[in-house]
Amino acid sequence: MKYNVKITGYGDMALDFLTENMLIIFNENAPNELKEISVLHEISELASEVEVGDLVEIGGKEYFVTSVGDEANHTLKTMGHCSLRFDGAEEPQLPGSIHLKGDGVPTIEIGKYITII
Template identity: 45%
Template sequence: MKYEVTVTSVGDAAFELLKDTGCLIIFDKCPLTELEEISLMHTPGEIKSPLAVGDKVTMGKHEYIITAIGDEAPKTLSELGHCTFKFSGHSEVELPGQIELKGENKPEITVGDKITIE
């Protein structure tokens, strides 16, 4: 297991953002309260080995494959528990803090669900 956290809260607009943009934002330490409304908050986690294209990401009951990783994503994930998951499966990211994912369906995540990367 490269990374594992547990969801502690789901922002009121997090899934609206996912529906509108295909993006899901996560944090363990959120710098702005306003961002919590559009984010999933989770327990602190540690990246135990480098993330790589082809790694499996599990969110609740859904599984995805990483297709691209932004240059800043490992750093922000390590320091703030933050990244933006985008579910388009592209081979390149649009923003440096993004992780692109490929898979069926958008995640349905509730408090207590795990987010893992392996």
């Protein structure tokens, strides 16, 4: 397991991004100005880098990593931050993005987990 964190909260605008097939995640100690747009999770260590082909589970739904931006592993390791994009793109749109392929977008609930295997 590369990463396993429990969702502890989310900002008022965080789930609005799901309509654009995107989710922004941050450690629960994110700066206040970013909490509004983020799904917050407990702080944990990234055991190894996220790579194409990895399995990501969010609240019980499974996705496969199709591309990883140049900065995504660094920001995930240091701040628990990345933008998860549910579009299956094979080229990352932004340096901090991880693109995923699966069936739709996840349902976000406090107490559920984000796991990368």
